[in-house]
Amino acid sequence: MAAQETAPTRPGRPSLNSSMRSSSYLNGNQQYRPPNKPENHYGIDTVVEDLNATSISPPRQISPFNGIPSVENPPTIVESGVSHELSHPNCTQPLGNSADRLVATLFYKSTAPRISNAAVPSPKKTQSPNPHGSDVDLIAPSSSFDTFPLEPPTAESEPLDHLYGSHISPMCITSFLHLMSTFPLPPGSNDMISAHRCLKVERDHEDRPTVVELTLSPAPSRDYLSLDDLRKHELIYQFELEWNVDVVLRSDTLWRRYPRLVVFDMDSTLITQEVIDLLAATIKDPPDLAACVADITHRAMLGELEFDAAFRERVKLLTGLPASIFTELRSVLDVTNGVRPLVRALKRLGVKIAVLSGGFLPLTSWLAGELGLDYAHANEVVIDETTGRLTGEVKGLIVGKERKRDLLLEIAAKEGIALEQVVAVGDGANDLFMMEAAGLGVAWNAKPMVQMEADARLNGDSLLDLLYLFGLTAEEVEKLTS
Structure with missing residues (x-):
């Protein structure tokens, strides 16, 4: 009895306070360390409020406890530029099922760069009296109040990349994820998971x-909004517009890669x-021929003119040019930046x-040979x-929008290639049909x-x-192009 009275008193066990735990299992079932555990044994059940009073052997720095891992506080690992969250909803599907994931590639x-609104000169003010009491800046394509919209558009927002970084910043990604969360999810889905x-x-x-790939799962409801x-x-x-980026949205399918x-x-x-x-510029008589041909070309690319008729009209204006001009123009052709390593x-x-x-x-075949392309089709004069x-x-047939689509289909069939694995890249209205036929149509500048109708715009x-x-990284691109 006396021995018990002289025995040292065991200190009271510390407990988790409300600031150190989350709404997890420990919140309702606070665990403790059994008495038979040694004092230097530390596990998740030994988190205490004051670690300074505890001896640790060997001595080491203890990170402050910020909450029990849970749905609200998931553990996060960052490795090689990839962020992982240790959660598994829709991570992998049972055989026979498929996850409808959406891939968004952001290009800065x-x-x-967009110029800040503060640096842009104010539009010319109208001299007409403002019915609301003062002069205003007309920002619509109008110069008088007679034709001015009843609901004039607001000024463009300030470029946010100027505020948060001239690259794809964390705030840019956060803003995009918030935007995507506003679209309805498929029935039965409550949360959108992203990586x-x-x-x-x-x-x-x-x-x-400057290029970030986001995977969203599940994709917004296709019944509500198609891709x-x-x-x-x-x-x-x-x-x-706000973040000065191009956003390319694609379904995360096998063929995408x-x-x-x-x-x-x-x-x-x-x-x-x-x-x-270039051909028209070599003709000096009449002196305005080059400008005339360029105007027809521009309108045809915008889709304002039917391409076949516009092409015949322009070729008619080239009557009398020597055929040797095609050879002379070879040295003038300016190959777009990145084409040669891309082909490689x-x-x-x-x-x-x-x-x-x-x-x-003549020029198309020569360029195809220079770049090492497999097929070349163009008009014969x-x-x-x-x-x-x-x-x-x-x-023969004019290689216009219909002919381009037909040639794409012919080449794919000849090579035994599914259209889902075909990519078409162009810039004008006469490219839209072949871009629509391909699994991915890309509008290049x-x-x-064309930017509005294409699947992707760069x-x-x-x-x-x-x-x-295709999901390649800069390191992989460098290996492929070296």
């Missing part, structure tokens, strides 16, 4: 990604010029490559055998209507960006 447009990968970062700045309609949604456009045929337009895609404009990468991946041009076969000059006529300075749509 570093070569075309991201940084595919490309600025040189010497690992914390400044085509989602791509054209005003909120997506507004987000792109494995293209087998890539088809390119030539003028303003594989090369930066329009060949027919695609060939290493075993992808077939074709160019379908509304231009002229009639050359007078006696004079060796263009007659102003076209031989394209006209407004507005960078290198066509090599196409590879990031």
Whole structure:
């Protein structure tokens, strides 16, 4: 009895307070360490309020406890630019089921930064009296109150990349995820789960990604909004404008990562010029011919003119040009930045490559040979055998929008390639049919209507960006192009 009275008193056991636990199992079932555990045994049931009073052998720094891992506080691992959350909802599906995931690839447009509204000169003020009491800036395409909309559009928002970083910042990603969370989910789904990968970062700045791939699961309800309609949604456009990015939305399918045929337009895609404009520029009489042909070309690319008729009209204006002009123009052609390494990468991946041009076969075939393309189709002009000059006529079918689509289908069938694994890249209205037929249609620095209708739009300075749509990282791209 006396021995018990002299025994040291065991200190009271500390407990978790409300700031150190979350709404997890421990919240309702607070656990404790059994008496038979040694004092230096530490597990999740030994979290205490004051670790300073506890001896630890060997001594080590203890990180403050920030909450029990739970749905509200999931453990997060960051490794090699990939963020993981240790949760498994919709992580993998049982055999026979499939997850409807959406992949969003964000490209920061570093070569075309938006100017802050504060730096933009104010539009010319109207001299007409404002019915509301004061002069206002007219920002609609109008110059008088007679035609001014009853609900004038608001000014464009301030470029947010100026505030949060000229790259795809965490705030940009957060804003995009918040935007996507506003769309209804499929029946039976309560939460959207996301993961991201940084595919490309600025040189010497690992914390400044310029291409980021986000995977969202599940995708917004297709019954509410189809993928085509989602791509054209005003909120997506507004987000792109605010953050100075291009957003490419694709279903996360197997074929997304494995293209087998890539088809390119030539003028303003594989090369930066329009060949027919180059031809017209060589004719000095009449002096305004080049401008006339360029105007027809521009309107045809916008879709304002029917391409076949516009092409015949322009070729007619080239009557009398020597056929040798096609050879002379070879040295003038300016291949688009990134095309040569892109072709090299695609060939290493075993992808077939074709160019379908509304231009002229002599130059298209030569360029295809220079780049190592597998197929080349373009228009054949009639050359007078006696004079060796263009007659102003076209031989055979015009390679317009219908013909481009048909040629794409013919090449895919010949190679035994499913259309889901075909990619079509162009910039003009005459490319829309082939882009629609392909599994993925990409608008490259394209006209407004083409940007709106295409599956994807890229507005960078290198066509090599196409590879990031297949989920390749900058490191993988470098290996493929070296």
